[in-house]
Amino acid sequence: MAERTIKVDALARVEGEGAIKLKIGPSGVEAAEFRIFEPPRFFEALLRGRDAADAPDITSRICGICPVAYITSANQAMEAALGVTVTPEIAALRRLLYCGEWIQSHVLHAAMLHAPDFLGLEDAFEIARLRPDLVKTALRLKKLGNELMEVIGGRAVHPVNTRIGGFWRAPDPERIAALIPELEWGIGAARDMTLDFAGFDFPQDEADYTFVSLVHPETYPIELGRIGSNRGLDIGVEAFAEHFAEEQVARSTALHARHGDAPYLVGPLARYANNFARLSDSCRDTAAAAGLGPVERNPFRSILVRMVEVQYACEEALRLARGYVPPDPPAVVAPRRAGTGHGCTEAPRGICHHSYTLDDEGRILSAAIVPPTSQNQKQIEDDLARVAGRFLDLDDAALQWRCEQAIRNHDPCISCATHALRPTIERV
Amino acid sequence: MARPTLAVWKFASCDGCQLSLLDCEDELLAIAGAIEIAHFPEASRKSVAGPYDLSLVEGSITTPEDAERIKHIRAQSHSLVAIGACATAGGIQSLRNFADLDGMAAAVYPRPDYLDVLATSTPISAHVPVDIELHGCPISKYQLVELVTAVLAGRRPRLPKFAQCVECKAHGTACVMVAEGQPCLGPVTLAGCGNLCPRVGRGCYGCFGPVEGANVAAMTARFAELGLDARQIRDALRSFTAAAPAFAEGGQGNG
Missing domain, CATH: 3.40.50.700 (NADH:ubiquinone oxidoreductase-like, 20kDa subunit)
Structure with a gap:
């Protein structure tokens, strides 16, 4: 069997449109490409000349799955540019909103997009026929995340209640308090689901990743921290461009990011490895019970890390909901002035970095947005080559599925990367 | 079946x-x-x-x-x-x-x-x-x-055909334009979102697009009275439904 060609043109169960192309010859995998062909939408360009206040709402339309990541990174960048510091109450409400996004996005991916792979099923609807309780629990958890976003943000997809400096209106304490019983339930449900998924038969795989994430001395990073790695990087978010570069390749409408000459990984595996000590005792206990160490290098097991993070987000949301004090005023007034600012937060699938320069009327002169999936794209290609090489003895259909998994492991948001996936496996 | x-x-x-x-x-x-x-x-x-x-x-x-x-x-x-x-x-x-x-x-x-x-x-x-x-x-x-x-x-869906203003009235939401002088696209925007922005004290930004028969000229005139310059009026119309004809034309006359 010297030559094979396998092709997949539209990768399923990812957000957006992309493809995989794999070439396998007598000596093994010769080329592995993760293509993104979603049409470009030119966000950085269409922001030019707009008021600073437009950036959070416009950039949230980069991604319907993680709008809060864009809104929060943009707001923080604008606040840095305009010299605004938000109050602790506003900061706490932001984190609470962000917990909602982590819960809904992670549960969507883990239970509905990723889990079917380990059960040999096409989708969550098939899981629902075999294990209706699992899907019902997942939907209830996802709904909890969406409710947090609705109560605080006004709606789950593209929230409207956020602005530079804070919020338009502080949510009523009664509505926040009403979420508490469900959050209490959510902690246990997330733990149970983690342990349930820990029973999957995971493919053997491991990579020596460069893990890049936010890092924080006191808390597991969601919406704040410095940028750090497991190789000694520790920089402020304003220094991002000095350490990371974006490049364009012909096969993709997403710009590829790189750290020096090497690929790197952002997302749950990176956050977890770089911040394990910041997790709560109960989350570390769940991780241990699920067989996770302080570092997880098998990307197929990222589903477990995602679910531990759901438990953490429920715990954090519960703590913040119990301590909720409506910010008054709900926003710090931002001046109109010139400046440059940077913002970086942990979207569910990895760091989302924004930079803006404003003129003296507070209009955007330039914008640079680096979404998580464009940062992961190069690493995902390396994963694809490694995984294909490791499982060459599988037949074409099984190998194709395994290669799709190698991509889905990282919850790529192709709309985020400003684009999409198709697997093509060519065995020459 | x-x-x-x-x-x-x-x-x-x-x-x-x-x-x-x-x-x-x-x-x-x-x-x-x-x-x-x-x-x-x-x-x-x-x-x-x-x-x-x-x-x-x-x-x-x-x-x-x-x-x-x-x-x-x-x-x-x-x-x-x-x-x-x-x-x-x-x-x-x-x-x-x-x-x-x-x-x-x-x-x-x-x-x-x-x-x-x-x-x-x-x-x-x-x-x-x-x-x-x-x-x-x-x-x-x-x-x-x-x-x-x-x-x-096998029937047509029931979808609102009226302006966002009607949703504010139905929800008992105070008019952010009348009460606070905030620019709001509610008078020219199709209802259906659930009255989200005015309910948090924010002017509607038009993400459901123009309502049929929208009087955009009257609204932009009101925006000018509220102190918005031509560029701000244009940008208010040019967002998520910028190319909808009523908003595109309204934007052309400004900025």
């Missing part, structure tokens, strides 16, 4: 509108029981060949390839429903329609020659006949459930 088949298609968009289907947590399993989900790549590896009883189309047409693809989808679809501001008005990416695309491409991509894109972002209805449009950036999941229910029952 075979269940009706559903297909979900994506063009230039953020995925948020098709996500709204998965966000119908209380109804999703019932919908999946009543309808055969034949093609929905974001949710399933399974893909059943057409024709389809109902196609939901998200996103706008921005590439020559997509302008062809939508024709094939139309040909395979009994009912074609455009969902969201991108599919019904061109979306936020239609801001390119008012600008120089080459300059925009060069601002984002070092090698714009690698790209193959159209100069404009256009709604689905500019390319093929559309049976029903669900507006919004994003759509309302309640309207989506109503749409699916109506299609299953």
Whole structure:
């Protein structure tokens, strides 16, 4: 069997449109490409000349799955540019909103997009026929995340209640308090689901990743921290461009990011490895019970890390909901002035970095947005080559599925990367 | 009797509108029981060949390839429903329609020659006949459930045809323009979001697009009285439904 060609043109169960192309010859995998062909939408360009206040709402339309990541990174960048510091109450409400996004996005991916792979099923609807309780629990958890976003943000997809400096209106304490019983339930449900998924038969795989994430001395990073790695990087978010570069390749409408000459990984595996000590005792206990160490290098097991993070987000949301004090005023007034600012937060699938320069009327002169999936794209290609090489003895259909998994492991948001996936496996 | 088949298609968009289907947590399993989900790549590896009883189309047409693809989808679809501001008005990416695309491409991509894109972002209805449009950036999941229910029952969905102002009155929301002097696109914007922005004290930013018969000129005159300059008035109209004709024309007269 010297030559094979396998092709997949539209990768399923990812957000957006992309493809995989794999070439396998007598000596093994010769080329592995993760293509993104979603049409470009030119966000950085269409922001030019707009008021600073437009950036959070416009950039949230980069991604319907993680709008809060864009809104929060943009707001923080604008606040840095305009010299605004938000109050602790506003900061706490932001984190609470962000917990909602982590819960809904992670549960969507883990239970509905990723889990079917380990059960040999096409989708969550098939899981629902075999294990209706699992899907019902997942939907209830996802709904909890969406409710947090609705109560605080006004709606789950593209929230409207956020602005530079804070919020338009502080949510009523009664509505926040009403979420508490469900959050209490959510902690246990997330733990149970983690342990349930820990029973999957995971493919053997491991990579020596460069893990890049936010890092924080006191808390597991969601919406704040410095940028750090497991190789000694520790920089402020304003220094991002000095350490990371974006490049364009012909096969993709997403710009590829790189750290020096090497690929790197952002997302749950990176956050977890770089911040394990910041997790709560109960989350570390769940991780241990699920067989996770302080570092997880098998990307197929990222589903477990995602679910531990759901438990953490429920715990954090519960703590913040119990301590909720409506910010008054709900926003710090931002001046109109010139400046440059940077913002970086942990979207569910990895760091989302924004930079803006404003003129003296507070209009955007330039914008640079680096979404998580464009940062992961190069690493995902390396994963694809490694995984294909490791499982060459599988037949074409099984190998194709395994290669799709190698991509889905990282919850790529192709709309985020400003684009999409198709697997093509060519065995020459 | 075979269940009706559903297909979900994506063009230039953020995925948020098709996500709204998965966000119908209380109804999703019932919908999946009543309808055969034949093609929905974001949710399933399974893909059943057409024709389809109902196609939901998200996103706008921005590439020559997509302008062809939508024709094939139309040909395979009994009912074609455009969902969201991108599919019904061109979306936020239609801001390119008012600008120089080459300059925009060069601002984002070092090698714009690698790209193959159209100069404009256009709604689905500019390319093929559309049976029903669900507006919004994003759509309302309640309207989506109503749409699916109506299609299953063989009736037209009940969708609001009035302005956002009516929703404020129905909810008892104080008018942010009258009470606070805040610019608000509510008088010219289609209702349906659930009265979200005015309820948090924010002027409507028009993400459901213009209501039929919108008097944009009267509204922009009022904005000018509130102290907005021409550029601010133009930018208020040029957001998520910028290329909808009433907003596009209103924007042209300003800035």
